[in-house]
Amino acid sequence: MLTERQLLILEAIIRDYTNEGQPIGSKRLERQLPIHASSATIRNEMAALEKLGLIAKEHSSSGRIPSERGYRYYVDHIMKPAKIDRGAVQNIRQSFGNEFQKVDEIVATSARILSDLTQYTAISLKPESADIRLEGFRMVPIGDRQVMVILVTSDGTVESQMYNLPAGIHGDELESVIRVINDKVVGLSLNQVIAKLHECLPLITKYLHKPDGFMDAFGSILDKAVKKQVYVSGKTNLLSFAHWEDPEQIKALYSLIDQSANLGMLLENRGGDVSVKLGSELSDALLSHYSLVSAAYDDGNNGQGIIAILGPTNMPYSKVIGLLDAFRDELTQRIFDYYQHLN
Amino acid sequence: MLTERQLLILEAIIRDYTNEGQPIGSKRLERQLPIHASSATIRNEMAALEKLGLIAKEHSSSGRIPSERGYRYYVDHIMKPAKIDRGAVQNIRQSFGNEFQKVDEIVATSARILSDLTQYTAISLKPESADIRLEGFRMVPIGDRQVMVILVTSDGTVESQMYNLPAGIHGDELESVIRVINDKVVGLSLNQVIAKLHECLPLITKYLHKPDGFMDAFGSILDKAVKKQVYVSGKTNLLSFAHWEDPEQIKALYSLIDQSANLGMLLENRGGDVSVKLGSELSDALLSHYSLVSAAYDDGNNGQGIIAILGPTNMPYSKVIGLLDAFRDELTQRIFDYYQHLN
DNA sequence: ACTTAGCACTCAAATGTGTTAAGTGCTAAA
DNA sequence: TTTAGCACTTAACACATTTGAGTGCTAAGT
Numbered sequence: 001m002l003t004e005r006q007l008l009i010l011e012a013i014i015r016d017y018t019n020e021g022q023p024i025g026s027k028r029l030e031r032q033l034p035i036h037a038s039s040a041t042i043r044n045e046m047a048a049l050e051k052l053g054l055i056a057k058e059h060s061s062s063g064r065i066p067s068e069r070g071y072r073y074y075v076d077h078i079m080k081p082a083k084i085d086r087g088a089v090q091n092i093r094q095s096f097g098n099e100f101q102k103v104d105e106i107v108a109t110s111a112r113i114l115s116d117l118t119q120y121t122a123i124s125l126k127p128e129s130a131d132i133r134l135e136g137f138r139m140v141p142i143g144d145r146q147v148m149v150i151l152v153t154s155d156g157t158v159e160s161q162m163y164n165l166p167a168g169i170h171g172d173e174l175e176s177v178i179r180v181i182n183d184k185v186v187g188l189s190l191n192q193v194i195a196k197l198h199e200c201l202p203l204i205t206k207y208l209h210k211p212d213g214f215m216d217a218f219g220s221i222l223d224k225a226v227k228k229q230v231y232v233s234g235k236t237n238l239l240s241f242a243h244w245e246d247p248e249q250i251k252a253l254y255s256l257i258d259q260s261a262n263l264g265m266l267l268e269n270r271g272g273d274v275s276v277k278l279g280s281e282l283s284d285a286l287l288s289h290y291s292l293v294s295a296a297y298d299d300g301n302n303g304q305g306i307i308a309i310l311g312p313t314n315m316p317y318s319k320v321i322g323l324l325d326a327f328r329d330e331l332t333q334r335i336f337d338y339y340q341h342l343n
Numbered sequence: 344m345l346t347e348r349q350l351l352i353l354e355a356i357i358r359d360y361t362n363e364g365q366p367i368g369s370k371r372l373e374r375q376l377p378i379h380a381s382s383a384t385i386r387n388e389m390a391a392l393e394k395l396g397l398i399a400k401e402h403s404s405s406g407r408i409p410s411e412r413g414y415r416y417y418v419d420h421i422m423k424p425a426k427i428d429r430g431a432v433q434n435i436r437q438s439f440g441n442e443f444q445k446v447d448e449i450v451a452t453s454a455r456i457l458s459d460l461t462q463y464t465a466i467s468l469k470p471e472s473a474d475i476r477l478e479g480f481r482m483v484p485i486g487d488r489q490v491m492v493i494l495v496t497s498d499g500t501v502e503s504q505m506y507n508l509p510a511g512i513h514g515d516e517l518e519s520v521i522r523v524i525n526d527k528v529v530g531l532s533l534n535q536v537i538a539k540l541h542e543c544l545p546l547i548t549k550y551l552h553k554p555d556g557f558m559d560a561f562g563s564i565l566d567k568a569v570k571k572q573v574y575v576s577g578k579t580n581l582l583s584f585a586h587w588e589d590p591e592q593i594k595a596l597y598s599l600i601d602q603s604a605n606l607g608m609l610l611e612n613r614g615g616d617v618s619v620k621l622g623s624e625l626s627d628a629l630l631s632h633y634s635l636v637s638a639a640y641d642d643g644n645n646g647q648g649i650i651a652i653l654g655p656t657n658m659p660y661s662k663v664i665g666l667l668d669a670f671r672d673e674l675t676q677r678i679f680d681y682y683q684h685l686n
Numbered sequence: 687a688c689t690t691a692g693c694a695c696t697c698a699a700a701t702g703t704g705t706t707a708a709g710t711g712c713t714a715a716a
Numbered sequence: 717t718t719t720a721g722c723a724c725t726t727a728a729c730a731c732a733t734t735t736g737a738g739t740g741c742t743a744a745g746t
Contacts, residue, residue: 025738038690043739061696061738099556101505140483140493142501145685150483150491158485160503162444164685213442236597239590247582254579342488342507368709381719386710404710404725 002052005035007078009045010054014066014074018314023063068279068313071291075276075317082322092117092330100338103127103156103299108231110307110331115234117327118320120311121257123294125267126229127335129155129303132190137181139163139174147174151221153190155303156342159224163217166210173207177214180204190226194219230260241312253286257310267306269296274321274328279313289313293320297328299335307331345395348378350421352388353397357409357417361657366406411622411656414634418619418660425665435460435673443681446470446499446642451574453650453674458577460670461663463654464600466637468610469572470678472498472646475533480524482506482517490517494564496533498646499685502567506560509553516550520557523547533569537562573603584655596629600653610649612639617664617671622656632656636663640671642678650674 002010012033013024026039026046033042046064049055054070057063066074095113100106107126114122136152142162150160165174184200185193197204197218204211235257242250256262266283269275274295279288293315294308307328309320345353355376356367369382369389376385389407392398397413400406409417438456443449450469457465479495485505493503508517527543528536540547540561547554578600585593599605609626612618617638622631636658637651650671652663 023738027738039738040690040692040740041688044689047740057739059697061740062698063738099559101507101560136485138483140481142479142493142495143499143685146501148493148501148503150485152485156486158489158491158505160491162501164444216442217444236594239593242590247585250582251579342486366709370708382709383711383719383721384717387718390711400710402709402726404708405727406709 002049003045005037006045006049008033008035009042010049010066010070010074011078013055013064014070014314017065018316021314023058023065025063028063066314071278071313071317075278079318079321081274081325082318084322084326088323089326089330092327096330096334100334102158103335103338104229106331106334106338107229107305108233110327111231111233114307114309114324114327115237117323118309118311119234119237119240120309120315120320121232121234121237123233123263123267123306123308123310124231125264125306126231127155127297127299127303127305128228132225134186134188134190134193137178137186139178141171141174149217149221151225153225156339157225159221161217161221161224163214166208166213169208176207177204180207190222193222228260228264230263232257232263238310249286256284256286266292267294267308269294269306269308272296274324276317276321291315293317293324295324295328297332297335300332300339345392346388348380349388349392351376351378352385353392353409353413353417354421356398356407357413357657360408361659364657366401366408368406371406409657414621414656414660418621422661422664424617424668425661427665427669431666432669432673435670439673439677443677445501446678446681447572449674449677449681450572450648451576453670454574454576457650457652457667457670458580460666461652461654462577462580462583463652463658463663464575464577464580466576466606466610466649466651466653467574468607468649469574470498470640470642470646470648471571475500475568477529477531477533477536480521480529482521484514484517492560492564494568496568499682500568502564504560504564504567506557509551509556512551519550520547523550533565536565571603571607573606575600575606581653592629599627599629609635610637610651612637612649612651615639617667619660619664634658636660636667638667638671640675640678642675643682 009029012029016024016028026042029042030037030039046055049070050057050064053067054073055064056067056070058065092113095116096106096109100109104126107124111122111124114124133154134151135154136150138150138152140148140150142148145165145167147163147165148160149163150158152158180200180203181197185196188196197215201211201215204214208214235254238253239250242253262284274293277292277294279291282288282290282292287310289312290310291313292308292310294306296304296306298304307324309315309324311320352372355372359367359371369385372385373380373382389398392413393400393407396410397416398407399410399413401408435456438459439449439452443452447469450467454465454467457467476497477494478497479493481493483491483493485491488508488510490506490508491503492506493501495501523543523546524540528539531539540558544554544558547557551557578597581596582593605627617636620635620637622634625631625633625635630653632655633653634656635651635653637649639647639649641647650667652658652667654663
């Protein structure tokens with residue numbers, strides 16, 4: 001257990017290092033801290049904190065910087081989320097605007113607002129419930145040889161994709177295909193759909209002479225619906241605080257972030273409170289100097305989504321966590337409004 | 344007019360500088376060039392070239408680097424596009440794969456292939472003809488309160504968007520709206536559509552009590568159809584040869600590229616041959632160290648699209664131009680195939 | 687048992703000093 | 717017109733020196 005004085009010192013080191021990015025020395029703290037103690041005493045305390053692994057030196061005679069464990073301790077035991085003032089909340093509310101036609105738009109907008117507010121990279125995941133079923137299926141003829149395939153899932157998501165018909169397919173054959181699909185796969189969970197559809201392949205082949213293209217199109221649209229929808233905003237902000245000598249490393253980081261699959265992994269978040277993951281706690285070594293603050297939000301009926309901020313390890317956690325928490329409430333409300341408005 | 348020897352020297356400087364990025368000196372060239380002349384003679388020739396503004400020094404005693412005018416002269420008068428060997432063409436063909444369901448997919452894939460091949464940033468614009476008309480309009484009911492609005496334009500583009508109906512709209516009212524739109528605006532050019540639609544507003548208001556949302560949705564989907572579709576691939580490659588340590592500048596560059604409107608401007612290309620724009624010839628000062636190689640391609644019936652490579656001023660123009668030219672043919676063929684397959 | 691002044695020590699960063707290598711321009715002779 | 721030769725310039729590098737902020741340790745003071 002840390003003494004009161006050690007807590008003060010640790011907190012001051014973290015605060016100052018967050019603001020200035022420079023190692024913090026004992027004389028500085030002596031001047032600054034509201035405690036009566038000489039720099040030598042502070043040095044002793046610092047040595048103790050270092051032995052506990054909470055702070056570290058960059059070289060043998062440098063000031064101290066918080067270690068990862070230090071941040072962990074700070075986040076878990078010292079820091080209190082900053083209260084977000086009403087003006088800021090108002091601001092968020094305004095940024096959302098109104099008139100969303102899809103939940104995806106709300107989620108995408110969330111990422112944009114968050115990256116604007118924090119100047120970090122923001123990530124948002126669309127709410128997802130455990131069991132999504134295929135709820136509707138349409139094929140809308142567009143031209144002689146084209147149809148638009150539309151899937152509706154039980155969480156209200158609508159995905160569409162063009163499909164070019166093979167030569168010589170007639171309207172009634174198309175009708176038959178629609179009927180087959182409505183009979184056989186509508187109502188199933190999305191994971192079962194593809195398997196079931198393959199079972200029905202002989203049947204479909206009867207109407208569509210060459211069903212490969214159709215299966216591809218259907219598969220790709222189903223993918224869109226199944227895939228965790230991830231929205232990332234403010235990627236370029238990563239450049240601002242990258243120790244960026246090496247362009248290759250940044251390229252790698254970007255491509256990591258662009259692979260939404262990775263991000264899905266990264267964000268695993270079992271609901272509840274705002275969570276902070278630091279450097280080595282993140283799945284990829286590329287992120288060892290970064291830190292991820294994430295929060296799950298409920299959409300009221302279907303499931304949970306996630307919003308997150310990816311920034312430097314020395315970010316102002318108090319502010320960011322406070323913001324994310326307030327934002328989460330705002331977002332939940334927005335989604336609630338959206339569904340409300342729909343019924 | 345330059346002498347034979349001056350041409351050789353200029354060409355060698357450009358070639359070597361492209362490969363190594365280092366200023367080129369007279370002694371080097373003496374060793375390397377297949378002409379009988381001492382370094383002093385070459386120095387004299389270099390002085391002449393410098394007086395013509397074709398090459399420049401970084402500092403008073405450094406070797407020479409090509410100036411922008413030098414590149415211009417090289418591209419216009421010296422360089423011949425490299426012949427692309429059959430293997431490479433085969434490679435391109437393979438990268439395309441088959442089975443495109445939309446022209447957009449072909450165009451987007453083009454950007455991807457080009458940035459892969461060159462390791463620069465590639466940009467592609469979808470073909471656009473002068474006069475696009477609205478050719479079809481659908482509203483597909485999805486749930487009780489949602490419809491999917493679908494527009495088809497005369498160039499075969501299909502765009503869709505969800506629209507949440509105001510409360511208390513019934514099927515027959517929706518039918519009426521569809522009929523109004525089909526009667527009044529289908530067949531018009533896209534630019535006229537919005538104006539005409541506003542004329543019909545009283546009529547629409549009769550059926551949709553609050554038509555604002557609908558007008559918004561219709562407008563935004565029309566925007567999608569009208570807006571020049573720009574695809575950019577390999578943005579991170581810009582990092583590889585950015586010689587600037589300033590993240591802010593790169594951020595600015597990225598946001599420039601993300602505003603597709605800007606890119607549309609940038610790319611203006613009156614068809615014909617492959618065109619090269621260097622540094623200051625580009626619209627934005629941020630691009631002064633970059634160079635844009637672009638080519639227009641025909642899609643056989645509707646109009647022209649553009650493919651382009653954005654890279655450092657000292658790129659290997661011969662290769663890039665040769666590649667772009669060959670790629671253009673390949674792309675034209677692909678689009679031809681696409682439409683062929685559709686009839 | 688803490689605290690603290692004082693001191694020797696460390697290290698990064700800034701500054702200064704040569705040295706080298708690659709280059710230039712100019713001149714005078716071939 | 718060409719070229720050898722020479723004086724000059726500059727960036728890049730290696731190296732030493734100084735400075736400033738910081739450290740650990742010790743011995744004396746509370």
